[in-house]
Amino acid sequence: MIIYFIAALSSFLSGMGIGGGSIFILLSILFNILDLNEARTYNLLLFISVGIIISLKNFKQINNQKSKYLKGIFFIGIGALTGAFFSKYVPEKILKILFYIFLMIIGLYEIIVSLKNIKLDKNNNEKGVY
Amino acid sequence: MKYIIFIFIGIINGLFTSGAGQLLIFYLIYILKKDTKKSREYSLSIMPLISIPTFIIYCLKSDIDIIICIFLVLISLFFGFLGNIAMKKINSNVLNLVSGIFLVVITVVSLWRTL
Numbered sequence: 001m002i003i004y005f006i007a008a009l010s011s012f013l014s015g016m017g018i019g020g021g022s023i024f025i026l027l028s029i030l031f032n033i034l035d036l037n038e039a040r041t042y043n044l045l046l047f048i049s050v051g052i053i054i055s056l057k058n059f060k061q062i063n064n065q066k067s068k069y070l071k072g073i074f075f076i077g078i079g080a081l082t083g084a085f086f087s088k089y090v091p092e093k094i095l096k097i098l099f100y101i102f103l104m105i106i107g108l109y110e111i112i113v114s115l116k117n118i119k120l121d122k123n124n125n126e127k128g129v130y
Numbered sequence: 131m132k133y134i135i136f137i138f139i140g141i142i143n144g145l146f147t148s149g150a151g152q153l154l155i156f157y158l159i160y161i162l163k164k165d166t167k168k169s170r171e172y173s174l175s176i177m178p179l180i181s182i183p184t185f186i187i188y189c190l191k192s193d194i195d196i197i198i199c200i201f202l203v204l205i206s207l208f209f210g211f212l213g214n215i216a217m218k219k220i221n222s223n224v225l226n227l228v229s230g231i232f233l234v235v236i237t238v239v240s241l242w243r244t245l
Binding site: 013016020030035037038040042046047048054055058062072077079081084085087090093095099100101103106109110111113117 | 133136137138139140141142143144145146148149150151152153154155156160167169170171172173174175176177178179180181182183184185187188189191192193194198199201202203205206207208209210211212213214215216217220223224225226227228229230231232233234236237238239240241243244245
């Protein structure tokens with residue numbers, strides 16, 4: 001039953017575009033509900049379903065900018081196939097650690113810039129009021 | 131340059147199966163200075179399509195329960211839709227802040243598990 005709660009939470013966060021997929025994998029492994037392969041498979045299923053519903057919801061916008069979307073799919077798709085092909089030959093653990101550190105830096109950068117912008121907005125609003 | 135970055139993001143997706151979407155969003159919002167919500171929706175529309183071949187490969191490798199799959203799809207369709215509606219109502223800076231906090235927490239826990 002708990003897997004469905006985790007799925008609901010991660011789908012909601014995925015729909016917001018803030019990385020719900022990683023939460024599904026992490027929580028389902030931490031609670032010992034699934035092994036890594038199962039967690040990754042179910043996570044991909046959740047991610048694809050959320051993507052389909054978002055694409056249907058924004059179909060008009062996507063249709064208006066068809067070439068932009070197709071180019072994105074084409075280039076990222078080429079990269080994904082290349083990455084999947086080479087995944088067998090690269091030292092996974094070292095790469096994973098480096099990638100997590102890189103993502104952490106990105107997260108910290110997001111936090112700092114967002115806090116700065118929130119403060120800036122607050123100051124601008126106060127100036128507007130007084 | 132943009133397409134080289136896209137290929138790089140794809141390679142990350144192929145290698146790790148997660149995290150590439152956040153990388154794409156970061157590139158669009160902070161490097162290309164695109165709108166936060168449109169960037170997140172762009173990523174949400176593209177990345178799942180690219181994940182379909184990976185999903186098929188993983189399905190062949192792991193033993194998955196079709197009943198769980200059906201429930202998970204229904205749950206994700208409903209809550210994903212709700213999440214997208216909620217995203218549009220949240221201030222962009224707050225959204226980026228929450229996203230940053232999630233990213234840091236997830237990577238710290240994942241790093242701790244990997245080491």
